[in-house]
Amino acid sequence: ISYVKSHPEVNFAFQPGTFQISLGAEKLNEIYANSRIFFSNIAEAEKILGVNAAPEELLEKMRALGPKIVVLTDGPKGAYAYDGENKWFMPPYPDPKPPYERTGAGDALASTTVAALALGKGLEEAIKWGMVNAMSVVQQVGAQKGLLTREQIEKYLYTAPGDFKIKKI
Secondary structure, three states: OHHHHHOOOOOOEEOOOHHHHHHOOOOOHHHHHOOOEEEEEHHHHHHHHOOOOOHHHHHHHHHHOOOOEEEEEOHHHOEEEEOOOOEEEEOOOOOOOOOOOOOOHHHHHHHHHHHHHHOOOOHHHHHHHHHHHHHHHOOOOOOOOOOOOHHHHHHHHHOOOOOOOOEEO
16 A cells, blocks of 8 residues: 555556455555455455445445446446446356356456556446456356457457446436
């Protein structure tokens, strides 16, 4: 955190694991406060916050901890995002066949969204990239098989069905 504070050009992404979540929000308050973007699933956000709430409320409460952008995944239902001004819901990219295993879908969404942001894409487009890679990963076993290249992601986006659109909520 001291590095991030002394280098404001660094865009810190935080996706806590089970251990970090178990520490509680208060112990990690500086991490949340210095995060450019935060990722978790709905259940993890509820555990961090100690509440059961609708996704829209969870977005606000997580952002109140400090991250500039909050992205919450909801498994095969899609993902939610909030940048302090706009809230969005992104449906999943349609699976070409039934998912084989869901391990790694959230990691694929988070890492690909961050990569797209680093490439200069806006948040709305970056989340689409993440959803495409999440769809691909669930077709394989594990968190790395199925990860797509930039060109493959762009091809999926080019041929995406008409209803694969991010929606303001």
